[in-house]
Amino acid sequence: MNAERVELAIVGAGCAGLSLAWHLLDAGIDGRRMVLIDPRTSYERDRTWCFFEVWPHPFEHLVTHRWERWRVRAPGGPWVERGDPEVPYAHLPADAFYGSVRARLAAAGVSLRLGVRAGAIDDDGRAARLETSAGLLEATLVFDSRPPLGDRSREVSLLQHFEGWEVLLEEDRFEPRSAILMDFDVPQTGRGAHFLYVLPFERRRALVEATWFSPDPPGDWTLHRESLRRYLGSARCSLVHRERGVIPMTTEPAATRWSPRIVPIGLAGGLAKPSTGYAFLDIQRHSAALAEDLAAGRPLAPRSRRSWLSHLQDDVFLEYLSRDPPAAAVAMVGLFERLAPDLTARFLHDRVSPRERVGVMRAMPIAAMTGALLRATPRWIRRKMPA
Numbered sequence: 486m487n488a489e490r491v492e493l494a495i496v497g498a499g500c501a502g503l504s505l506a507w508h509l510l511d512a513g514i515d516g517r518r519m520v521l522i523d524p525r526t527s528y529e530r531d532r533t534w535c536f537f538e539v540w541p542h543p544f545e546h547l548v549t550h551r552w553e554r555w556r557v558r559a560p561g562g563p564w565v566e567r568g569d570p571e572v573p574y575a576h577l578p579a580d581a582f583y584g585s586v587r588a589r590l591a592a593a594g595v596s597l598r599l600g601v602r603a604g605a606i607d608d609d610g611r612a613a614r615l616e617t618s619a620g621l622l623e624a625t626l627v628f629d630s631r632p633p634l635g636d637r638s639r640e641v642s643l644l645q646h647f648e649g650w651e652v653l654l655e656e657d658r659f660e661p662r663s664a665i666l667m668d669f670d671v672p673q674t675g676r677g678a679h680f681l682y683v684l685p686f687e688r689r690r691a692l693v694e695a696t697w698f699s700p701d702p703p704g705d706w707t708l709h710r711e712s713l714r715r716y717l718g719s720a721r722c723s724l725v726h727r728e729r730g731v732i733p734m735t736t737e738p739a740a741t742r743w744s745p746r747i748v749p750i751g752l753a754g755g756l757a758k759p760s761t762g763y764a765f766l767d768i769q770r771h772s773a774a775l776a777e778d779l780a781a782g783r784p785l786a787p788r789s790r791r792s793w794l795s796h797l798q799d800d801v802f803l804e805y806l807s808r809d810p811p812a813a814a815v816a817m818v819g820l821f822e823r824l825a826p827d828l829t830a831r832f833l834h835d836r837v838s839p840r841e842r843v844g845v846m847r848a849m850p851i852a853a854m855t856g857a858l859l860r861a862t863p864r865w866i867r868r869k870m871p872a
């Protein structure tokens with residue numbers, strides 16, 4: 486079969502694929518060298534990206550809301566409110582991102598092929614050969630953001646799943662000054678840790694999300710809907726927007742298709758922080774690093790630049806969270822309580838020095854974390870051993 490020859494193929498034009506194309510253009514790479522493919526045929530607001538702005542990123546102009554204060558609450562505990570104007574919590578709706586990036590790609594002559602699904606991929610030592618629903622592509626380099634291959638249920642012990650409703654109430658209810666990041670003071674179901682996440686835009690408008698860190702998948706989402714209805718109570722409201730997500734919480738490497746010519750990116754490249762699911766900022770940093778390497782002719786970094794210490798800390802915390810979700814919830818709130826607000830924000834996005842990491846560990850319950858460390862250690866040793 487005749488193959489179409491392309492230089493840079495980006496598989497999946499979601500957050501990571503579009504971000505990479507943006508950063509490649511920033512690095513001076515000609516848009517006509519890039520082809521993006523994605524089976525979707527349209528873009529809509531299918532998610533909202535939120536993060537502490539602890540790293541610069543090129544989409545600051547698309548942030549629609551920033552909170553300089555935030556609150557958390559343990560089961561049965563008081564509110565803990567903290568804040569720092571230097572590291573606001575930012576809200577970026579996906580439709581604004583998709584629209585802005587697509588306009589730039591179109592102007593730069595990037596070929597974005599929607600309605601095209603990628604299939605098998607193979608590196609024959611000369612080029613990467615990619616089967617697609619529109620024919621065979623032969624590329625010098627492929628960046629692949631398709632969801633990871635294979636059955637991950639064996640290796641993933643926890644999932645983060647959430648349903649969010651942006652609601653407009655008929656009466657004032659929300660406190661727009663501060664975002665509620667984790668309210669664990671809600672009926673727990675015994676299936677992991679459950680909390681509400683409330684981003685108040687105005688007194689009457691907020692995005693309210695029911696979230697679980699759970700070993701079980703979300704099922705038919707009844708629990709999420711019940712939790713949201715319980716929170717809204719008898720308030721009369723209209724639904725402006727709804728979104729759902731499931732993110733694996735794991736430090737196990739994803740079954741990727743890495744080869745010198747095939748580079749996994751996005752969640753497929755392990756870029757979601759295992760203990761929180763935050764990925765947007767890491768995707769920007771990884772895309773920028775790949776683009777710089779490519780523009781400079783350097784070898785490409787195979788995966789995220791997260792340190793082994795960060796992985797270990799996440800692993801230990803996930804072990805603790807799977808064993809004792811209520812205690813882990815209290816520990817998370819304790820971090821917000823004890824650490825300087827900017828350190829908490831930076832820790833959640835891995836922008837901390839090794840010394841600061843030790844400080845974070847000291848703010849956790851030492852005995853429980855030591856137990857979790859001991860339980861996590863065999864997994865670490867096994868992972869380092871050749872298969």
Ligand SMILES: Cc1cc2nc3c(=O)[nH]c(=O)nc-3n(C[C@H](O)[C@H](O)[C@H](O)COP(=O)(O)OP(=O)(O)OC[C@H]3O[C@@H](n4cnc5c(N)ncnc54)[C@H](O)[C@@H]3O)c2cc1C
Pocket residue numbers: 496497498499500501502522523524525531532533534535536601602603604630631632728729730731732750751752753757762763764765766768
């Ligand atoms: C609802 C939701 C909310 C989130 N909120 C946050 C947040 O607040 N903060 C944060 O940091 N992270 C958040 N995340 C996590 C993460 O930032 C997002 O999942 C992000 O979109 C990951 O980017 P990605 O490119 O890896 O995946 P995606 O953005 O999902 O892109 C993958 C693309 O691959 C395409 N694809 C699938 N199969 C094929 C195929 N066979 N061939 C070609 N293309 C294919 C898909 O159509 C899709 O466009 C959220 C995730 C979800 C789901």
